Amino acid sequence: MSGPILHHYGTSPFSEKVRVAFGIKQLAWRSVKIPPMMPKPDLTPLTGGYRKTPVMQIGADIFCDTQIILREIERRHPQPTLFPGLSKGLAEGVAYWADHQLFAACVAIAFGIMGEQMPDAFLEDRAQFSGRPIDRTKLKRQSAVMHGPLRAHLGWVEEALNDGRAFLFGEAPSLADLAVYHGVWFVRDRAKSDAVADYVKLNAWADRMKSFGHGTYTEMDGKEALTIARQAQPMAMPGGVAPNALGLSLNDTVSVTPDDTGRDPVVGQLVALDAQSITIRRASEETGEVQVHFPRAGFILVPHKGQ
Structure with a gap:
C-alpha cells in the first residue's frame, strides 16, 4: 500500500x-x-x-x-486518535468554525502585515481565488477591522484553556486543536503579529502544538x-x-x-x-x-x- x-x-x-x-x-x-x-x-x-x-x-x-x-x-x-475522549463530532464542529470564521480573521491580519512584500502576481491569484478584488492599499485597514473579531475568537480559546487543560478537549490533541492551531500559526509564527502576544494560555498551547513537529x-x-x-x-x-x-x-x-x-x-x-x-x-x-x-x-x- x-x-x-x-x-x-x-x-x-x-x-x-x-x-x-x-x-x-x-x-x-x-x-x-x-x-x-x-x-x-x-x-x-x-x-x-x-x-x-x-x-x-x-x-x-x-x-x-x-x-x-x-x-x-x-x-x-x-x-x-485525533478524536480523544468525547471530542468526536464536537471537534469536527469546532474545526469547521476555525477553518472559516477564525481563519478569515487570521488571513486579514496576516495580509495586513505581509501584503506590502507580496508580489502583484500572488495578490492577483488570491483575488481570483477569493472571487473579489484585493486592493493592496486597503490591506492594513482591513486588518485593523478584523483585529477585533480575531481577538473575540481567540478569547474563547484562551477561556477554554484557563482551567489548566493541555489541549482543547483535555490532555490529548484533537482535530479541533489542529484546526485552531493552523490559523494561530499563520498569524503568530508566519506573519509575526503581536495580536496574540498577551494570550498566555493560548501561546503555551501553541508551543505544545508546534513541538509535535511534522513526522518524518x-x-x-x-x-x-x-x-x-x-x-x-x-x-x-x-x-x-x-x-x-x-x-x-x-x-x-x-x-x-x-x-x-x-x-x-x-x-x-x-x-x-x-x-x-x-x-x-x-x-x-x-x-x-x-x-x-x-x-x-x-x-x-x-x-x-x-x-
Whole structure:
C-alpha cells in the first residue's frame, strides 16, 4: 500500500494543519512542493482543477480539503486518535468554525502585515481565488477591522484553556486543536503579529502544538507522483451512492465545487456518496484512472451540465 504524499508548500497554513497531524501520529510521508499560485502543472492532472492547498495522494486516490485528508489519515492510522475522549463530532464542529470564521480573521491580519512584500502576481491569484478584488492599499485597514473579531475568537480559546487543560478537549490533541492551531500559526509564527502576544494560555498551547513537529518526510518530484498514480489502482469504495435529494446515481457525471473560495469545479463520474464524503472517478493521460475525494460540508455537488 502506498503511503501518503502531501502536495503542499511551506507557508501554506492549511498544509501546516496536516503536517502537524503527521507529527502527532509520527507518520512517515512524502512531500511534493507545489507552487503557491496557479498554474500547478503536476497537480492539476491529479485533481481535475481543484486549486486549494494541500492535496493528499495515496496511490491513485486523491484527497481534496483538510476535512477529508485528516479523516483518511485517522482511518488508516487510528492511534493516537485525533478524536480523544468525547471530542468526536464536537471537534469536527469546532474545526469547521476555525477553518472559516477564525481563519478569515487570521488571513486579514496576516495580509495586513505581509501584503506590502507580496508580489502583484500572488495578490492577483488570491483575488481570483477569493472571487473579489484585493486592493493592496486597503490591506492594513482591513486588518485593523478584523483585529477585533480575531481577538473575540481567540478569547474563547484562551477561556477554554484557563482551567489548566493541555489541549482543547483535555490532555490529548484533537482535530479541533489542529484546526485552531493552523490559523494561530499563520498569524503568530508566519506573519509575526503581536495580536496574540498577551494570550498566555493560548501561546503555551501553541508551543505544545508546534513541538509535535511534522513526522518524518522525504522530498519527491511531482512527476514521480503522477507516475505513482498511473501505476496504481484506486481503492475499492464500499457503500455506493446513498439516496439523495438530487436523485444522483452511480456513474452519473457530476461537478464538485468549493462553496467559499477557489470555486473551480471538478467534473467526474460519481463513485460513492454518503453523509460526509463525495468520491468521483476521473482519468487523464498523465495519471490514468484516479478517484478524487471531497467532503460534503463546504462543497456543492450537482449534476454536470449537459448530462
